Amino acid sequence: MKKILVTGALGQIGSELITKLRSIYGDSNVIATDIRVDNQIAEQGPFELVDVTDEQRIFQVAKDYQVDTVMHLAALLSATAEKMPKRAWDINMGGLMNTLEVARELNLQFFTPSSIGAFGPSTPKDNTPQDTLQRPTTMYGVNKVSGELLCDYYFQRFGVDTRGVRFPGLISYVTPPGGGTTDYAVEIYYEAVNNKSYTSYIAEGTYMDMMFMPDALDAIVQLMEADPAKLIHRNAFNISAISAEPMDFARAIQAHIPEFNLTFNVDPIRQGIAESWPNRIDSSVATAEWGFKANYDIDRMTKEMLEKISSKVNL
Numbered sequence: 001m002k003k004i005l006v007t008g009a010l011g012q013i014g015s016e017l018i019t020k021l022r023s024i025y026g027d028s029n030v031i032a033t034d035i036r037v038d039n040q041i042a043e044q045g046p047f048e049l050v051d052v053t054d055e056q057r058i059f060q061v062a063k064d065y066q067v068d069t070v071m072h073l074a075a076l077l078s079a080t081a082e083k084m085p086k087r088a089w090d091i092n093m094g095g096l097m098n099t100l101e102v103a104r105e106l107n108l109q110f111f112t113p114s115s116i117g118a119f120g121p122s123t124p125k126d127n128t129p130q131d132t133l134q135r136p137t138t139m140y141g142v143n144k145v146s147g148e149l150l151c152d153y154y155f156q157r158f159g160v161d162t163r164g165v166r167f168p169g170l171i172s173y174v175t176p177p178g179g180g181t182t183d184y185a186v187e188i189y190y191e192a193v194n195n196k197s198y199t200s201y202i203a204e205g206t207y208m209d210m211m212f213m214p215d216a217l218d219a220i221v222q223l224m225e226a227d228p229a230k231l232i233h234r235n236a237f238n239i240s241a242i243s244a245e246p247m248d249f250a251r252a253i254q255a256h257i258p259e260f261n262l263t264f265n266v267d268p269i270r271q272g273i274a275e276s277w278p279n280r281i282d283s284s285v286a287t288a289e290w291g292f293k294a295n296y297d298i299d300r301m302t303k304e305m306l307e308k309i310s311s312k313v314n315l
């Protein structure tokens with residue numbers, strides 16, 4: 001049985017991951033932490049205020065609850081990091097270093113997500129291999145590549161059981177995304193339900209990898225439970241479910257809302273980030289080493305997104 005501390009637990013991933021982990025390992029075995037409070041998560045099980053730039057505080061909470069695993073989610077995402085690069089470095093690199101140190105000192109299993117943002121313009125864009133050129137041009141990407149290397153280093157040098165994936169853009173209906181480049185692929189569903197139209201800040205024809213949140217949560221649990229003897233790579237496994245551009249979402253939505261209309265007003269900053277990322281990454285190494293498999297394609301995901309958002313709107 002695991003006892004898990006999660007940082008950045010109130011974000012897009014954490015808010016759903018906490019519920020899933022509590023259903024598997026028990027409410028009292030999952031300690032949610034963030035720099036702000038959410039009553040629902042706090043009522044369900046243990047919650048503590050933890051700023052990941054404060055190593056002592058992470059150490060104290062991990063020790064007090066006698067956790068054996070840390071899942072480190074606290075970060076500034078790609079578009080936000082581009083607005084405040086110095087702050088992004090401090091939180092993304094400082095926070096990662098601090099949680100890795102706590103994992104080393106207390107001998108904890110460790111998970112943190114990298115991202116498709118760890119790739120750059122010189123990376124092969126189609127079927128992007130697991131091991132390839134990584135020269136990202138964003139602060140977020142610089143942080144993510146450094147983070148991947150740092151996690152490998154902590155395993156090789158200190159034997160910390162670090163594991164991680166490169167998530168694509170994650171699509172969900174519970175908590176809004178926190179300032180990433182793929183946020184359009186969430187907004188488009190809310191606008192489809194509320195206004196039957198959407199203006200995309202990403203240009204037509206710009207492909208990026210995406211995944212529905214239930215597949216992302218399954219991947220985290222599966223990787224953390226995987227037999228370590230089978231892991232050749234430990235950190236930064238490529239995983240993806242869908243490669244799509246804005247018109248693909250429009251077509252999938254029109255199957256349910258025929259009058260849905262998509263227009264474009266491209267944001268040069270986020271478009272620039274999107275163009276520096278792959279079109280479609282190759283997840284076959286994750287499948288071979290720990291059995292990664294996505295269950296949702298764009299049509300199945302679209303049906304569920306529209307149903308869930310409509311039921312929220314009609315409450």
Ligand SMILES: NC(=O)c1ccc[n+]([C@@H]2O[C@H](COP(=O)([O-])OP(=O)(O)OC[C@H]3O[C@@H](n4cnc5c(N)ncnc54)[C@H](O)[C@@H]3O)[C@@H](O)[C@H]2O)c1
Nearest residue numbers: 008010011012013035051052074075113115167169170178
């Ligand atoms: N959501 C995606 O599409 C996606 C894709 C690839 C990778 N990732 C990665 O997954 C992780 C989690 O992403 P998310 O989408 O849940 O992010 P999010 O922005 O939705 O949530 C981040 C959380 O971290 C908290 N936080 C910010 N600064 C903090 C600090 N100093 N100390 C403690 N908590 C702090 C915020 O309050 C927030 O609740 C990040 O590492 C991100 O880079 C996310």
